[in-house]
Amino acid sequence: MCSALTVRSCSTGFFYSFNYRRMEKFYRISGRFSTLLMIMLLFSGCAGSLTNKTLSDDELLDKVQEHTLKYFTEFAHPDAGMAVERSDERNYSNDVVTTGGTGFGIMAIVAGVEREFITRDQAVGQLTRIVNFLDTCDRYHGAWSHWYYGSTGKTRPFSPFDNGGDIVETAFLIQGLLTAREYFSADTPGEEYLRKTITRLWHEVDWQWYTQGENVLYWHWSPEFEWEMDHPVRGYDECLIAYVLAASSPTHPINPDVYHEGWKNSENYYNGETYYGIKLPLGFPYGGPLFFSHYSFLGLDPRGLYDDYTSYWKQNLNHTLINHRHCVENPNGYKGYSDRCWGLTASDNHMGYRAHSPTNDLGVIAPTAALSSFPYTPEKSMKALRFFYEEKGDKLWGEYGFYDAFSIHHDWYADNYLAIDQGPIVAMIENHRSGLLWELFMKNKEIHQGLRNLGFYYNHD
Numbered sequence: 001m002c003s004a005l006t007v008r009s010c011s012t013g014f015f016y017s018f019n020y021r022r023m024e025k026f027y028r029i030s031g032r033f034s035t036l037l038m039i040m041l042l043f044s045g046c047a048g049s050l051t052n053k054t055l056s057d058d059e060l061l062d063k064v065q066e067h068t069l070k071y072f073t074e075f076a077h078p079d080a081g082m083a084v085e086r087s088d089e090r091n092y093s094n095d096v097v098t099t100g101g102t103g104f105g106i107m108a109i110v111a112g113v114e115r116e117f118i119t120r121d122q123a124v125g126q127l128t129r130i131v132n133f134l135d136t137c138d139r140y141h142g143a144w145s146h147w148y149y150g151s152t153g154k155t156r157p158f159s160p161f162d163n164g165g166d167i168v169e170t171a172f173l174i175q176g177l178l179t180a181r182e183y184f185s186a187d188t189p190g191e192e193y194l195r196k197t198i199t200r201l202w203h204e205v206d207w208q209w210y211t212q213g214e215n216v217l218y219w220h221w222s223p224e225f226e227w228e229m230d231h232p233v234r235g236y237d238e239c240l241i242a243y244v245l246a247a248s249s250p251t252h253p254i255n256p257d258v259y260h261e262g263w264k265n266s267e268n269y270y271n272g273e274t275y276y277g278i279k280l281p282l283g284f285p286y287g288g289p290l291f292f293s294h295y296s297f298l299g300l301d302p303r304g305l306y307d308d309y310t311s312y313w314k315q316n317l318n319h320t321l322i323n324h325r326h327c328v329e330n331p332n333g334y335k336g337y338s339d340r341c342w343g344l345t346a347s348d349n350h351m352g353y354r355a356h357s358p359t360n361d362l363g364v365i366a367p368t369a370a371l372s373s374f375p376y377t378p379e380k381s382m383k384a385l386r387f388f389y390e391e392k393g394d395k396l397w398g399e400y401g402f403y404d405a406f407s408i409h410h411d412w413y414a415d416n417y418l419a420i421d422q423g424p425i426v427a428m429i430e431n432h433r434s435g436l437l438w439e440l441f442m443k444n445k446e447i448h449q450g451l452r453n454l455g456f457y458y459n460h461d
Contacts, residue, residue, distance in 0.1 A: 060389065064401055127194055165220065204251075349364040
């Protein structure tokens with residue numbers, strides 16, 4: 001946060017942000033605090049507000065989507081076009097790009113074209129750079145690493161033994177690429193090239209390899225350490241899309257037994273308990289962090305998606321309602337929690353980075369949690385959006401939308417962005433407003449066959 005008056009240019013004009021405490025101390029000492037206060041009120045309308053104009057719901061959603069999109073366009077890696085992992089250079093440089101975050105960003109770009117925040121030609125140009133990078137960077141039986149150096153295409157290890165393929169990050173990426181393949185359908189050389197390249201990249205992912213010949217997907221494989229990470233992908237969490245895509249692959253599909261004996265074979269798969277009066281069909285106690293109901297469902301449409309055990313719309317809705325209710329009831333007594341200030345998910349915090357949830361509640365709210373839940377809880381999410389923007393905007397709003405997280409209780413506010421938190425905001429707000437990304441992803445015929453193979457039913461008109 002700046003320690004002096006900062007003027008930033010916005011699509012609707014200018015807004016002013018202040019570090020009130022530092023300036024109050026300075027001007028009290030100089031005897032001019034009352035004069036400053038009058039000036040501040042003239043410019044800002046009231047403390048915490050970005051503007052003295054009340055935006056309509058649609059205007060506010062436009063503003064959030066447009067500014068958040070800029071993280072994936074203006075702040076994208078200049079060579080690779082990929083999404084930079086985070087906006088600050090914490091622990092590594094801005095040369096580090098993210099595979100899953102790029103998949104989310106691709107979906108945000110599609111929404112941006114539809115909303116006319118960017119032109120179709122701009123999007124095709126950037127996506128062409130992305131697929132060319134993905135075609136030439138290090139790959140591991142067709143899968144991509146979690147991170148890369150954008151300037152070289154070489155893998156940037158995520159951890160000491162995680163320096164190879166990451167099948168979950170690959171799934172998040174493919175979800176975005178298949179959505180873009182359906183959207184950019186024009187009979188032009190640029191869009192034809194984009195579609196053909198995406199199809200080839202999709203066909204080259206060897207999902208079967210990542211089973212080790214067993215009935216479960218394994219998250220990682222490295223040519224140096226092979227299966228040393230030994231991380232089977234089991235439910236229920238954010239990884240459902242990996243199994244759906246693995247079953248849908250036209251070239252390297254998994255056997256349905258891999259899903260039933262792998263993904264569903266977990267003590268944290270079936271739930272059926274009631275929390276705050278709300279029944280949760282699947283997952284961890286209280287549902288876990290909210291990104292479990294976001295990442296796999298940026299493209300995979302939960303409306304009308306069900307299996308013999310549950311409706312996935314009901315699963316995601318109830319998960320979100322439990323998270324919201326926990327913040328309202330606030331059993332830990334954290335300052336600031338309310339029906340307007342809610343949302344626990346993975347994010348930065350005052351101690352580093354954690355996967356926040358009702359069972360791991362540290363008093364930290366991430367805007368992406370409530371905003372990416374717009375399809376499930378539109379009224380509750382709009383309340384949160386207005387609180388974040390209208391009452392906390394001087395501390396939460398920046399060049400690329402809302403900063404990653406904050407804690408009123410700990411008097412801590414992030415000043416940075418993470419790709420995996422920004423992307424779902426744009427995508428899920430768009431799904432709330434138009435269903436565009438759900439409809440595009442579900443137009444892929446391979447997905448329907450894969451879902452049927454796994455025992456899913458999909459019936460949304």
